[in-house]
Amino acid sequence: MSYLHHIEACNTHDLTGFRPFRVGSDQIGWVRHALADRLTKFTGIFVVESGGVALHPSLDTFQARTDAMALVVETMVAEGAIGRLRREDYPVVTSWGAEPLLRIDRAAVAHFGIRSFGLHINGYVRKSDGLHLWIGKRAMDRGIAPGKLDNLVAGGQPHGLSLDENLVKEAREEAGLSPEGARRAVPVGAVTYLMENKAGLKPDTLFLYDLEVDEDFTPRNTDGEVEQFMLWPLERVAERVRDSDDFKFNVNLVIIDFLIRHGHLKPEEPGYLDLVTGLRRPL
Incomplete structure (x- = not known):
């Protein structure tokens, strides 16, 4: 020790096991390949490709992105992929002090590799x-x-x-x-x-x-x-x-x-x- x-x-991490997670051209996190594959079922919310995952471009406001991700997280909790909701939201930003692009329950932050x-x-x-x-x-x-x-x-x-x-x-x-x-x-x-x-x-x-x-x-x-x-x-x-x-x-x-x-x-x-x-x- x-x-x-x-x-x-x-x-300790291995980024080869992850894909970038983006809003438009902004990278906001990382998702494991297995999670990326699961996200394909959320049509109209994600665009899933081999090189990354992005929120659908139609989700073009803070509230629309927040609501869409809340639906995804609640579904993942119901399926047992995420533990119970923490009922505390974190801002999703590209850097400290930047304008938040959305907010997300604390329980899901690491699943999406969000800062x-x-x-x-x-x-x-x-x-x-x-x-x-x-x-x-x-x-x-x-x-x-x-x-x-x-x-x-x-x-x-x-x-x-x-x-x-x-x-x-x-x-x-x-x-x-x-x-x-x-x-x-x-x-x-x-x-x-x-x-x-x-x-x-x-x-x-x-x-x-x-x-x-x-x-x-x-x-x-x-x-x-x-x-x-x-x-x-x-x-x-x-x-x-x-x-x-x-x-x-x-x-x-x-x-x-x-x-x-x-x-x-x-x-x-x-x-x-x-x-x-x-x-x-x-x-």
């Missing part, structure tokens, strides 16, 4: 013996990474909310932070990864924040996602990341970035440059 192991695990975005907050305490990080333990009933270790706050970026609004929402739900407390979080960059999983492909971008909190602060989860919070010395966190798979897969990347920025991992670390560049892979 190593730090680099986690970066490589989040960037998604999220935010993570490193909550830390500065003590006389060094930095300590707040670590959450995910509830065992979570659909993704049950029981795994997590950041103080983490969440996907839904359609219809600004990043600041989502920061406040997630910080309140996951750690009981007030809007004022959440907005003390400092934006410190982003990590990216391109990961193939059972559902499909995940081209993800995580916006990162550091939040220094007082020693008497105790996080309080309100949405049932976290069953326990722990305050660990940075050295213990670093060792757990380096030596185990105990953290949720993408949280490892967030913490490695924190370790680099705060000088815990130095240029003398074996594979240091691979770590630095591997955290921001082109998507």
